Amino acid sequence: MTGNKSSKKKELIAKDNFTEWYDNVLLEAKVADDRYPVKGFTVYTGWGMSIARRIIGMLEERLDNTDHDPMQFPVVIPQSSFQKEEDHIAGFSGEVFWITHAGENELENKLVLRPTSETAIYPMFKLWMRSHQDFPIRMQQTCNVYRYETKATRPLYRGREFLWNEGHTAHATYEDAEEQIKIALRIYSEVYDALGLSYIMLKRPVFDKFAGADYSVAFDTWNPDGKVNQIGTVHQLGYNFGEAFEQTFEDENGEQATAANTCYGMGFGRTLAATIAHHGDNNGLVLPPKVAPKQVVIVPILFRGKEEIAVGYAKELEAKLKEAGIRVVLDSDNRTSPGDKYYKWEMYGVPLRLEVGPREAQNKNATLVRRDNFEKVQVDEEKLVEKVNELFEAIFENLKAKDKAKLDSLVKDAYDMDQLEAYMEARLIVKVNWCGDAECAMNIKDQVSGEIRGTRWDVEEEPTGSCVFCKDEAKYVAYVSRTY
Ligand SMILES: [Zn+2]
Numbered sequence: 072m073t074g075n076k077s078s079k080k081k082e083l084i085a086k087d088n089f090t091e092w093y094d095n096v097l098l099e100a101k102v103a104d105d106r107y108p109v110k111g112f113t114v115y116t117g118w119g120m121s122i123a124r125r126i127i128g129m130l131e132e133r134l135d136n137t138d139h140d141p142m143q144f145p146v147v148i149p150q151s152s153f154q155k156e157e158d159h160i161a162g163f164s165g166e167v168f169w170i171t172h173a174g175e176n177e178l179e180n181k182l183v184l185r186p187t188s189e190t191a192i193y194p195m196f197k198l199w200m201r202s203h204q205d206f207p208i209r210m211q212q213t214c215n216v217y218r219y220e221t222k223a224t225r226p227l228y229r230g231r232e233f234l235w236n237e238g239h240t241a242h243a244t245y246e247d248a249e250e251q252i253k254i255a256l257r258i259y260s261e262v263y264d265a266l267g268l269s270y271i272m273l274k275r276p277v278f279d280k281f282a283g284a285d286y287s288v289a290f291d292t293w294n295p296d297g298k299v300n301q302i303g304t305v306h307q308l309g310y311n312f313g314e315a316f317e318q319t320f321e322d323e324n325g326e327q328a329t330a331a332n333t334c335y336g337m338g339f340g341r342t343l344a345a346t347i348a349h350h351g352d353n354n355g356l357v358l359p360p361k362v363a364p365k366q367v368v369i370v371p372i373l374f375r376g377k378e379e380i381a382v383g384y385a386k387e388l389e390a391k392l393k394e395a396g397i398r399v400v401l402d403s404d405n406r407t408s409p410g411d412k413y414y415k416w417e418m419y420g421v422p423l424r425l426e427v428g429p430r431e432a433q434n435k436n437a438t439l440v441r442r443d444n445f446e447k448v449q450v451d452e453e454k455l456v457e458k459v460n461e462l463f464e465a466i467f468e469n470l471k472a473k474d475k476a477k478l479d480s481l482v483k484d485a486y487d488m489d490q491l492e493a494y495m496e497a498r499l500i501v502k503v504n505w506c507g508d509a510e511c512a513m514n515i516k517d518q519v520s521g522e523i524r525g526t527r528w529d530v531e532e533e534p535t536g537s538c539v540f541c542k543d544e545a546k547y548v549a550y551v552s553r554t555y
Pocket residue numbers: 505506507508511538539540541542543
């Protein structure tokens with residue numbers, strides 16, 4: 072009975088068929104429900120929101136530890152503020168939701184539902200800075216933002232409302248803002264690392280930077296469908312918003328100076344989508360233990376007449392694990408078979424399953440089954456907690472290593488357009504030599520349906536030939552891929 076790997080009661084969808092697999096997992100594992108009757112708006116359901124909250128917690132803890140004040144800004148931005156920074160409005164005006172009426176009345180100063188909060192926050196920063204002693208100002212908020220996306224929406228990847236955390240800072244000097252960029256990149260890296268997600272840190276090309284930024288650095292991660300998924304961005308805003316919003320202060324010499332800003336955002340939908348898409352398998356989710364809402368599921372193996380022995384022992388083990396701070400669920404529902412339970416909790420991605428029957432109760436041991444590779448190990452009761460923690464670590468390391476190997480296998484070099492096109496067709500992430508011209512980037516996009524995503528931020532890469540498109544001297548090694 073304990074030999075069953077899983078019940079095949081329901082038809083499982085192979086992950087090779089990613090789109091269908093993903094939609095099925097979101098519903099079956101209660102991650103999200105996209106049937107909300109407004110297009111592009113998705114409900115996070117119980118299991119998905121529980122994972123998301125843990126990811127949010129991991130980020131917020133790190134933001135707290137680096138002196139970001141938690142804040143909550145209003146969701147509405149007056150039109151007059153929204154239009155202050157020219158590039159910003161040019162970049163966002165096509166996709167904002169407007170509030171034009173209140174009751175029967177037309178609003179004189181129309182309101183924007185925040186698509187991002189620079190124009191909500193910097194007018195307040197202006198009020199909070201008087202002298203150089205007021206710096207740095209660092210705030211963060213977890214909130215929803217709204218963008219009228221015109222591309223096809225996809226639950227968690229691209230919605231018209233999305234859940235994120237945004238950080239905003241103001242500094243007395245540009246150099247201080249540069250230091251803040253490093254801190255933000257480190258914090259974001261730590262969160263993705265803790266989720267076992269591999270990524271490429273890219274400085275976006277000028278034509279693809281955040282609207283109103285001096286430059287933008289993004290975390291791009293792979294996706295099974297061959298499109299890269301941008302899971303976080305960090306922006307050096309320089310003095311652009313300082314000037315537009317008159318963020319001025321009296322510097323050390325008593326002169327009026329303008330503040331420099333940085334801002335950064337981590338999309339939780341996309342980060343959650345990446346966690347699901349990277350680690351999941353044909354049986355459903357495979358969760359890193361740190362973010363699994365339940366880390367161990369105990370399944371009692373019931374034999375007629377001996378039910379109470381197994382359930383009684385299962386309860387003892389449950390108490391023991393709980394006491395050790397492990398999130399555990401005992402599935403003793405007698406309406407479902409062990410096979411059905413295996414199927415369910417495998418779909419939910421619970422890292423470890425603990426099987427106990429009357430024999431285990433008698434021998435004071437139990438069988439642990441890993442979700443990531445289905446390996447089984449028998450453990451004595453007194454070693455249980457220790458073994459569970461050891462396996463959590465092993466599962467995490469395995470997921471992380473597999474993820475890294477996958478990313479490495481997807482990155483290829485191309486030296487001519489034919490090669491680039493072939494790799495794009497194969498949905499790979501391709502390194503090319505690039506002259507740096509926006510026109511070449513546009514031509515590449517037209518020809519191979521892949522975009523120049525940027526150049527490595529964390530690693531210096533020297534071009535090794537001429538521009539893949541125009542054959543002029545290359546200045547950069549650029550990464551090309553399809554994207555969400
Ligand atoms: Zn070129």
